[in-house]
Amino acid sequence: MAASIKEVAQRAGVSLGTVSNVLNRPDAVAPQTRQRVLEAIKELGYVRNDSARQLRAGRSRTVAIVVLDVSNPFFTDVVRGAETVVEAAGGMLVVCSSGEDAARERHHLDLLEEQRVRGLLITPVGDDHHDRLERLVARGIPVVLVDRGSGHSHRCSVAVDDRLGGRLAAEHLVECGHRAVAFVGGPLAIPQVADRHAGAAAALAEHGADLRVLETRSLTVAAGRQAAESICALPPAQRPTALFCANDLLALGVLQGLTVGGLRVPQDIALVGYDDIEFAGAAAVPLTSVRQPREQLGRTAAQMLLEEAENDGDHDHRHVVFQPQLVVRQSTAGAQHPPG
Amino acid sequence: MAASIKEVAQRAGVSLGTVSNVLNRPDAVAPQTRQRVLEAIKELGYVRNDSARQLRAGRSRTVAIVVLDVSNPFFTDVVRGAETVVEAAGGMLVVCSSGEDAARERHHLDLLEEQRVRGLLITPVGDDHHDRLERLVARGIPVVLVDRGSGHSHRCSVAVDDRLGGRLAAEHLVECGHRAVAFVGGPLAIPQVADRHAGAAAALAEHGADLRVLETRSLTVAAGRQAAESICALPPAQRPTALFCANDLLALGVLQGLTVGGLRVPQDIALVGYDDIEFAGAAAVPLTSVRQPREQLGRTAAQMLLEEAENDGDHDHRHVVFQPQLVVRQSTAGAQHPPG
């Protein structure tokens, strides 16, 4: 059914090796022969079998990226950035989603290892799979951590300074006069979440305030709505005057939930998100958010990966850290809160 | 470097075939032997080489989905639905994005054909690549069209009735008293866009109104903002009183652009989107939109694909069509427009 190189060779009246040469080193074969082979290929509808090629060549042309959540616009932008670079290099980017679930992440890593992918971009769920990543590297599959700094010097990473991001958010809220601030986000096992919280907590501590935590099960709009409900249920005296959300999806959900519960943003409660996804500025109350260079994150990560895959063996592992940037919009632009 | 089955066999003191049996038919090998083999596997850190497996087995375990735009929440939801089904079946879903670009779509199809994927879910950019899809099917790779009906009876498809969707939107606008309606969307070569437009145009025609078209280059927020600018530039007398956008991204962009240009939604211009993505309800002015069963679309498509891949050869191609549903929100809830 599926024509192989052998049949092409037969039809063109040349040897196996010649057909392979036409495919891979066209210059090494006489124009006339090449022509004959190309015609045979077209006539038979021959398409190269990549499994065989990979098996023989020992290396694949596909690069994988494992993200926490495909539906999160933050990650889709990162993916787009990486895609650009990988495709420009003639490769293919496959996208896998762990859904913030360690088991699914592990499953994906296993399959990708079996496939001997060219390289791996990953935002790990937690710190659970270091050994697995280690093994990939040992096998010659470069790994670049995305949106996550790495203490490990034998691995590249691209990240945004999440502690700084948390600090920026918190300091902005303090300047607006807020003291009773709560952090909405989770699971705290996700390093980005923990860092954003830590940065904000540190900044608040310097001003003698502390940061309550409202841990969520995930970083989704739905989780945000749920969190908002529990905030609305609080007696007004115990309610925080400002919320810092671990990402924009959460913040959008919180915004919806607060509105439903009759609380106004920013008059009753100020709101800061994180990521500055495209929808943050288009929200019912445009969201103050901490912007990350999303596409650039993806591009840089992919570039470093390809570079490492190129000169395998010797390669200086780099750790690129971008700076986040506060974007102030209406969700915190309310009247100054009375201090205390 | 990478241990192969042969070394495992050697270490466990068994033959090649036995190791393979342990991997694929564990019951066919004596418990004691199996144990020895498993230990050898663990000690050597052996991981199966999928290229070799695929080459020999002739079939892959990965299913691909080619969407128009990874950053569009509509598609990420479809992907999530498909993912669920494929992973439950032990497979892997790889996501490719054509970016509404026929050349990229072709490139992806070529690579996927080389990889001999198990099956393909695709929302084609246009009608350009029928021959290529045909060839995939001929090669034994089932193809299911997503979000796109198919005249072709030798192919499954899952779609939502886009003409009906367009009609729902238009009729709602007519009921609100609008007569001067414009359609914002493009490229019109994308079948969904064309159908939504056609449905709306037909409905308006029945009421003696016609539908101006403002064709955009793509279905993105940015394209929407741009379209809004040109609308704001129009002399008020020529301005439509309502806009029907081909999708929600576009509508969100239009909403932003109109606001910037000083036009109020819905008082000055009413707005209807399409898809009812999660962010539609959270927008500055919550968006009236035509809802599609996104995840279900993905799930159904994947199920049909796997089913076809299972019993290859005989298979009844089905064409599932879901009904869209109008969700009315604030962006059209303004005062009744005077007729005319």
Next chain:
DNA sequence: CACGCATTGTGAAACGTTTCATAGCCTCGC
């Protein structure tokens, strides 16, 4: 005219699996 060299083409080996026909060994029933 013979020699070396450049240009093309050849055929076999190798990549790491899965599969399949076969062989050895037991046990069971007669």
Next chain:
DNA sequence: GCGAGGCTATGAAACGTTTCACAATGCGTG
């Protein structure tokens, strides 16, 4: 005690490439 038949394990073939050492051919040069 012997043949039938069930378990296990074996080894070779096959999957479709790429690669590589080598052969054949033709050409210019000394």
